[in-house]
Amino acid sequence: MSLKLKNRKVIITGASDGIGKALALAFAQEGAQVAVCARNQAPLDALSTEIEGDGHLFFSADLGKVEGVQAFYENAMQQLGRVDVLINNVGAILKLADFFSLTDQDWEDSFQINLMSAVRLTRLCIPSLKQSTGAGIINISSIAAASPQEVFPHYSAMKAGLSNFTVSLAKTLAADKIRVNAISPGPVWSKSWEDEVQGDASAKESAKKEIMQQTGQTIPLQRMGMPEDLTGLALLLASEQSSWITATNFTVDGGLTGNPF
Ligand SMILES: NC(=O)c1ccc[n+]([C@@H]2O[C@H](COP(=O)([O-])OP(=O)(O)OC[C@H]3O[C@@H](n4cnc5c(N)ncnc54)[C@H](OP(=O)(O)O)[C@@H]3O)[C@@H](O)[C@H]2O)c1
Numbered sequence: 001m002s003l004k005l006k007n008r009k010v011i012i013t014g015a016s017d018g019i020g021k022a023l024a025l026a027f028a029q030e031g032a033q034v035a036v037c038a039r040n041q042a043p044l045d046a047l048s049t050e051i052e053g054d055g056h057l058f059f060s061a062d063l064g065k066v067e068g069v070q071a072f073y074e075n076a077m078q079q080l081g082r083v084d085v086l087i088n089n090v091g092a093i094l095k096l097a098d099f100f101s102l103t104d105q106d107w108e109d110s111f112q113i114n115l116m117s118a119v120r121l122t123r124l125c126i127p128s129l130k131q132s133t134g135a136g137i138i139n140i141s142s143i144a145a146a147s148p149q150e151v152f153p154h155y156s157a158m159k160a161g162l163s164n165f166t167v168s169l170a171k172t173l174a175a176d177k178i179r180v181n182a183i184s185p186g187p188v189w190s191k192s193w194e195d196e197v198q199g200d201a202s203a204k205e206s207a208k209k210e211i212m213q214q215t216g217q218t219i220p221l222q223r224m225g226m227p228e229d230l231t232g233l234a235l236l237l238a239s240e241q242s243s244w245i246t247a248t249n250f251t252v253d254g255g256l257t258g259n260p261f
Contacts, residue, residue: 003239006031009080010238011125013063013072013117014090016043018190019140022227023087023234028052030235032085035076037061055079063090063117064109073124084132085238086125088118088162089140093155093192107154114158115165122169130176134240137173137180139166140230141249143257145184159184163249170247179246181237186253187215188225220255 010027014020016038024036028051035057038044044058057079061068076083091114095106118139129135145163148156163182170180187193189212197207216223230252236242237250251257 001241003030003235003241005235005239008032008084008238009082010034010085010087011073011076011080011083011121012036012087012089013121014038016040016047016058018192019185019188019227019230020087020089021047022231023089024056025051026228026231026235027085027238028056033080035059035072035080035083037063037072037076037090063121064113066120069117069120069124073121077128082132083125083128084134085136085138086122086129087138087140087234087238088121090117091140091142091155091159091162093152095154096152096196098150099153102154110154110158114155115161118162119165126173126178129173129178133177134243135176135178136238136242137166137169137178138234138237139163139180139182141166141182141184143184143186143251143253146249146251146259147257166249167247174246179237179242181242181246182249183230183233183237184249184251184253185230186219186225186251186256188227188229190227218256219253220258223254225252225254 010032012020012024012034015024015036024034027034033055037059039062041060048058057076059072059075061072063069094109139162141163142159144156145159166180166182197204212224233250
């Protein structure tokens with residue numbers, strides 16, 4: 001099966017680490033030209049030495065801010081010339097807390113990064129996506145959207161908003177043949193998990209093993225996800241092989257939520 005992603009222009013947010021980085025590497029490997037962003041430049045520079053191909057953009061911006069989204073969009077368009085695929089990947093729990101420990105500001109911060117970053121960048125990219133044949137938007141949501149727990153209700157609620165927005169946007173853009181889908185990962189080992197682990201390198205390594213083992217036991221496929229577990233589906237959704245797929249949320253969680261509908 002040929003995905004025909006060579007020379008496709010792909011914007012990926014929050015992509016110096018974790019799922020976004022895995023997506024950037026995978027799309028570049030397929031011959032796509034990518035524009036990626038994160039706040040810190042050093043991991044972006046590291047990615048630039050690892051990635052295949054030429055003409056990519058590694059841009060430093062805070063997508064929780066209007067100006068950050070605008071600056072990333074402008075630089076991406078300057079570098080890529082157009083956008084065929086937009087992947088709204090950036091997102092963060094920000095505060096691992098229950099309802100009673102969350103302030104109005106925590107909810108506001110979550111809203112800005114988990115929902116408004118996607119809304120704003122999508123709005124900016126639509127004119128160019130309309131000019132592309134086979135254009136697509138992929139929003140990286142979370143199983144927390146449909147299966148919220150007591151912890152981080154602010155994050156779950158914003159991801160529910162993102163999943164809901166995905167369907168509404170898909171209907172809005174269907175006439176322009178822009179397909180919009182969401183991918184909802186389950187627990188995927190990444191920087192956000194790593195940041196929760198305290199101690200020196202060896203303490204971190206053993207804590208990582210323990211978390212991965214304990215979390216893995218709760219998952220039918222018996223392991224936590226890795227960022228690369230998300231790339232196959234994203235490549236497929238970005239390709240013409242998915243030309244009749246839109247307004248759909250795909251769960252990728254090793255069977256954890258197991259919802260048949
Ligand atoms: N990992 C999981 O278990 C899991 C599960 C379900 C859903 N998800 C979703 O999957 C997506 C990726 O998660 P991940 O765990 O792979 O992330 P991650 O490893 O924590 O990486 C986050 C990336 O986004 C960048 N970033 C964070 N805040 C940013 C901001 N304000 N502006 C611009 N860039 C920013 C980070 O770089 P800087 O820090 O340098 O900015 C980094 O490159 C998120 O939407 C997350 O909610 C993850």
